[in-house]
Amino acid sequence: MKEIIINNFGLVMAVLGAILAALMGGIGSARGVGMVGEAAAGVVSEDPSKFSKVLILQLLPGTQGLYGLLTAVLLLAKIGVLGGGETPDIEFAQGVMYFISCLPMAIVGYFSAIYQARAAVAGVGIVAKKPEHSGKGVTFAAMVETYAILALLISVLGFMSI
Secondary structure, eight states: OHHHHTTTTTHHHHHHHHHHHHHHHHHHHHHHHHHHHHHHHHHHOGGGGHHHHHHHHHHHHGHHHHHHHHHHHHHHHEEEEEEOOOOOHHHHHHHHHHHHHHHHHHHHHHHHEEEOHHHHHHHHHHHHOOOGGGGHHHHHHHHHHHHHHHHHHHHHHHTTTO
């Protein structure tokens, strides 16, 4: 087993990058969706008619997990791991470049999900007091999404150019 890893260290680095992008985006999204869900549950317990408005806010921090998964799948498809074919030969330096190209999505995905959740929790507060202004709360939370999308873009462009 040790020999397989040493002989395929470039491939190992590339796969680790893909795993990290999916893992960090997923962890951030899980934390974020949970944070907003806690706040939303309090509002819905007082007024169940506000469920759909707070649900939209709760869903927003979940997108980073999807972006991380997309990054991982695209990279694994590019390097030939998906599909059950022969194990690809990837040079160590190339594997490190694949790994590094996944870092923007991994890091920004994690942190943007948390900060988007914080903005969405504030939006839940808007819905609680003035439900007619729920769009403003969604807008505040959606602004954070921009940086997750930029991280996805730079990660994908990074490894597609290798």
